Amino acid sequence: MGLVESGKIPKPLTKLLNMSRRYSMWVYQWGLACCAIEMGAAFASPRYDVMRLGVIPLPASPRQADFLVVSGTVTDKMAPAVRRLWEQMPDPKYVISMGSCANCGGPYWDSYSVTKGVDQVIPVDVYVPGCPPRPEALLEGIVLLQERIMNEDMAERWKGDPIVVE
Amino acid sequence: MATTESDQMAYIAAQAADARVNVEVETDEGMTLNLGPQHPATHGTLRIVAKLDGEKVLAAEPIMGYMHRGYEKLTEVRTYPQVTTLVNRIDWLGSFANEVPFILAAEQLMEVEAPPRAQWIRTVLFELSRIANISLFLGDMAVQVGATTPVFYAFRDREFVLNQIERVTGGRFHPNFDRIGGLKDDLPKGWIEETGAVLGKMRDFCDEMEELVLGNEIFQARTRGIGVIPPDVALSYGLSGANLRASGIDWDIRRDANVGLVYDEVDWKVWTHPDGDSFSRFWVRLQETREAINILEQLLGGIPSGPIMAKVPRIIKVPAGEAYVATENPLGEMGFYVVSQGDLTPFRVKIRSASFSNMSITPWLLKGVFVPDIISILASLYFILGDIDR
Numbered sequence: 001m002g003l004v005e006s007g008k009i010p011k012p013l014t015k016l017l018n019m020s021r022r023y024s025m026w027v028y029q030w031g032l033a034c035c036a037i038e039m040g041a042a043f044a045s046p047r048y049d050v051m052r053l054g055v056i057p058l059p060a061s062p063r064q065a066d067f068l069v070v071s072g073t074v075t076d077k078m079a080p081a082v083r084r085l086w087e088q089m090p091d092p093k094y095v096i097s098m099g100s101c102a103n104c105g106g107p108y109w110d111s112y113s114v115t116k117g118v119d120q121v122i123p124v125d126v127y128v129p130g131c132p133p134r135p136e137a138l139l140e141g142i143v144l145l146q147e148r149i150m151n152e153d154m155a156e157r158w159k160g161d162p163i164v165v166e
Numbered sequence: 167m168a169t170t171e172s173d174q175m176a177y178i179a180a181q182a183a184d185a186r187v188n189v190e191v192e193t194d195e196g197m198t199l200n201l202g203p204q205h206p207a208t209h210g211t212l213r214i215v216a217k218l219d220g221e222k223v224l225a226a227e228p229i230m231g232y233m234h235r236g237y238e239k240l241t242e243v244r245t246y247p248q249v250t251t252l253v254n255r256i257d258w259l260g261s262f263a264n265e266v267p268f269i270l271a272a273e274q275l276m277e278v279e280a281p282p283r284a285q286w287i288r289t290v291l292f293e294l295s296r297i298a299n300i301s302l303f304l305g306d307m308a309v310q311v312g313a314t315t316p317v318f319y320a321f322r323d324r325e326f327v328l329n330q331i332e333r334v335t336g337g338r339f340h341p342n343f344d345r346i347g348g349l350k351d352d353l354p355k356g357w358i359e360e361t362g363a364v365l366g367k368m369r370d371f372c373d374e375m376e377e378l379v380l381g382n383e384i385f386q387a388r389t390r391g392i393g394v395i396p397p398d399v400a401l402s403y404g405l406s407g408a409n410l411r412a413s414g415i416d417w418d419i420r421r422d423a424n425v426g427l428v429y430d431e432v433d434w435k436v437w438t439h440p441d442g443d444s445f446s447r448f449w450v451r452l453q454e455t456r457e458a459i460n461i462l463e464q465l466l467g468g469i470p471s472g473p474i475m476a477k478v479p480r481i482i483k484v485p486a487g488e489a490y491v492a493t494e495n496p497l498g499e500m501g502f503y504v505v506s507q508g509d510l511t512p513f514r515v516k517i518r519s520a521s522f523s524n525m526s527i528t529p530w531l532l533k534g535v536f537v538p539d540i541i542s543i544l545a546s547l548y549f550i551l552g553d554i555d556r
Contacts, residue, residue, distance in 0.1 A: 030204065032211060033233060033552060034258035034339055037302070045321030078211060078232045081203055107252060110243065111236040120171055132339055 023054030028065030032072025035099035035132040042135035067094035073101035074115045097124045100131040226532035233555040241515040254340040257553045260299035260496040265344040270426045271491040271504040284348040299496035310545035311388040323371040348475035389444035393543035404523040407498025412450045413442040419494035432464040444546035521553035
């Protein structure tokens with residue numbers, strides 16, 4: 001994609017590319033705690049069926065994934081592994097933080113072993129609140145992420161600068 | 167604390183070596199295989215480090231603590247009613263069952279007793295959460311040995327039970343419904359009839375699972391005679407629940423050491439299996455789900471009328487003392503040892519959770535098995551990470 005790398009994409013082409021990216025996303029699910037079961041209900045159950053949104057669960061490895069769902073409590077012992085697998089994902093990559101624990105620590109806000117929010121380790125695009133959020137809430141979060149991808153300026157996103165967490 | 171985010175990043179980077187997720191090859195004592203902490207077969211974040219000779223496991227060691235959230239310390243700064251919010255999240259598939267032993271221990275210290283109606287509804291919700299918990303196991307165990315379809319059926323039919331729990335408590339997952347001295351609310355109108363219909367569906371689900379999974383030749387080949395736990399070893403490692411009963415030991419707290427729940431009022435049976443292998447653990451859990459449906463059908467017909475809350479003070483102060491109450495949770499024996507010094511908060515709470523003891527047998531059990539059997543044995547032991555690490 002020479003056009004993309006040079007940063008000069010005509011607007012209609014951006015729209016087309018964004019639309020195709022939006023409806024063909026592999027999701028890497030990082031099931032950690034209670035939310036993992038609700039995520040399983042959203043991804044693997046016939047009632048909620050995430051595939052109708054154009055999202056494909058269960059990639060073989062994070063290297064194939066387009067976005068990551070961190071569902072559950074991230075502990076200080078687990079945080080390096082979260083960071084490591086996020087680093088293995090190819091750009092452009094997105095992160096959904098699911099549930100209070102991943103958002104801010106949740107009911108363990110004063111615990112000695114829990115990381116208070118996964119956004120201290122990796123950048124987060126969409127926060128889904130709830131303890132645990134219902135599967136519908138996760139689907140809503142995915143739709144919000146898709147809208148965000150649709151309105152994205154690809155030249156800005158793919159300039160080649162690495163994403164830095166401050 | 168004065169840690170900045172860059173400090174934390176440095177700390178995390180320093181720990182990164184510990185969390186390296188890859189395969190190392192060591193020449194002198196075989197190959198080291200690392201499973202987890204993020205692996206679909208470990209139900210979350212368990213890590214198993216195994217030494218292999220070819221396909222044979224020489225030694226295996228579970229490494230826990232990736233889900234340690236510090237419950238026992240947190241309970242020391244929460245008031246008694248707030249603690250149920252926390253303990254809900256220990257075994258997240260059968261949440262209501264976690265609240266009951268803690269509430270019963272607190273009731274024992276305060277010397278109050280819930281009215282009969284509250285005890286019956288507690289037992290009903292307890293058994294409903296057992297079905298919600300074990301139905302997922304039935305699907306999950308099949309996934310671990312290579313069959314994908316049953317888990318879709320499990321998720322589909324589990325929703326009906328979760329809906330019933332939600333209609334009473336307001337929460338699909340974490341009800342936080344049990345109170346010291348009774349329950350938060352009464353049953354909604356028409357709930358008993360609806361639950362009866364759902365139980366019929368779950369009965370069909372059990373039959374479906376029996377045909378789909380138990381009768382399957384591949385499933386039997388993968389589980390029969392694999393991971394055998396003899397009765398004496400099961401006892402010495404402190405196993406409980408279906409893992410113990412699958413080794414032929416006839417012990418069920420619901421029948422033999424029942425506290426505060428109404429299992430004596432119904433006619434039911436404890437299922438055991440003499441083999442002690444992965445297959446029998448699946449079989450016992452399937453029969454237990456059927457038995458739970460049986461118990462529920464009898465309980466729903468005879469819920470007594472009356473109040474749902476005993477007289478308790480508005481601000482709960484528990485008198486000084488110690489109490490230990492254990493119940494037969496879906497995963498096994500869960501006990502709470504509560505020490506009170508007469509404050510608003512417990513002085514110390516020790517949680518005896520089933521999965522932690524069930525997990526402790528893995529170094530003994532995984533010695534000498536083949537690599538694919540690690541997965542099916544771990545799945546048949548059925549642990550939940552929140553229950554192991556707390």
